[in-house]
Amino acid sequence: MTRRQLIKSVIAAGVVSFSGPLLPLLAGATHRAMPGTVERLVTLTVNGQKRRVDILPQETLAQTLRGKLGLTGLKVGCDRAECGACTVLVNDVPQYACSILTHSVRDKAILTIEGLTRADGSLHPLQQGILDEQGFQCGYCAPGFIMSTLGHLKTNPDPTRQELARGVSGNLCRCQDYDKILTALLRGAEYMRKG
Structure with a gap:
C-alpha cells in the first residue's frame, strides 16, 4: 500500500x-432524542403562548426566559435559589426559575411578570396595590414578590398579614422594607378579591 x-x-x-x-x-x-439525552428544540407554554426555543441540556429556565425569549421582567439575583427574584409560576405554583432546568417544564404552563399585562393596558390588581402603597424602593425584587404572592393567593385568596408573610418568605429584599411590601401586597390582594 x-x-x-x-x-x-x-x-x-x-x-x-x-x-x-x-x-x-x-x-x-x-x-428522536437518544435515551438519556435531552431534546434541544422544545416548545414551551409561556404566558399563554407556545414558544419554540433551542435549549442546552443544562440550561435553566431563567436563562431561557431572559436570554432567549427576552422576558427580562424576571430578575436574577443570587442565581442559586436563595433570593426569589426569579420567581415564576409553573402550573400556578411559585418556582425559582434559576434552579429549574428548562427541559423539565416543557409540558407545563409558565407565567412570568409579563404575563400579567392586560389587553387594555391596565395594571394587574397586585401591581396596582403596589403602586398605590408605594410598596418597593428599588423594585428589583418586585417581580419575584408579585409572582410569589399570586401563587399564594391561588391557594389562599384572603390571607392574614402573617399568612402572606409566610407565603412570600422565600423572597428577599435588599432594601429590607418588608412591612411596606406586605402592606402593598395585601392591598393588591384586596383589589383582586373585589375583582
Missing part, C-alpha cells in the same frame, strides 16, 4: 464513521 492509498483509506474511514449517525436522518427517518 502506498502512502497516498493509506491517507485515502484513513479519510474514507473517518467520513463513514462520522456520517453513520446521519444516515437515518438522510433516509427520511424522524429525529
Whole structure:
C-alpha cells in the first residue's frame, strides 16, 4: 500500500464513521432524542403562548426566559435559589426559575411578570396595590414578590398579614422594607378579591 492509498483509506474511514449517525436522518427517518439525552428544540407554554426555543441540556429556565425569549421582567439575583427574584409560576405554583432546568417544564404552563399585562393596558390588581402603597424602593425584587404572592393567593385568596408573610418568605429584599411590601401586597390582594 502506498502512502497516498493509506491517507485515502484513513479519510474514507473517518467520513463513514462520522456520517453513520446521519444516515437515518438522510433516509427520511424522524429525529428522536437518544435515551438519556435531552431534546434541544422544545416548545414551551409561556404566558399563554407556545414558544419554540433551542435549549442546552443544562440550561435553566431563567436563562431561557431572559436570554432567549427576552422576558427580562424576571430578575436574577443570587442565581442559586436563595433570593426569589426569579420567581415564576409553573402550573400556578411559585418556582425559582434559576434552579429549574428548562427541559423539565416543557409540558407545563409558565407565567412570568409579563404575563400579567392586560389587553387594555391596565395594571394587574397586585401591581396596582403596589403602586398605590408605594410598596418597593428599588423594585428589583418586585417581580419575584408579585409572582410569589399570586401563587399564594391561588391557594389562599384572603390571607392574614402573617399568612402572606409566610407565603412570600422565600423572597428577599435588599432594601429590607418588608412591612411596606406586605402592606402593598395585601392591598393588591384586596383589589383582586373585589375583582
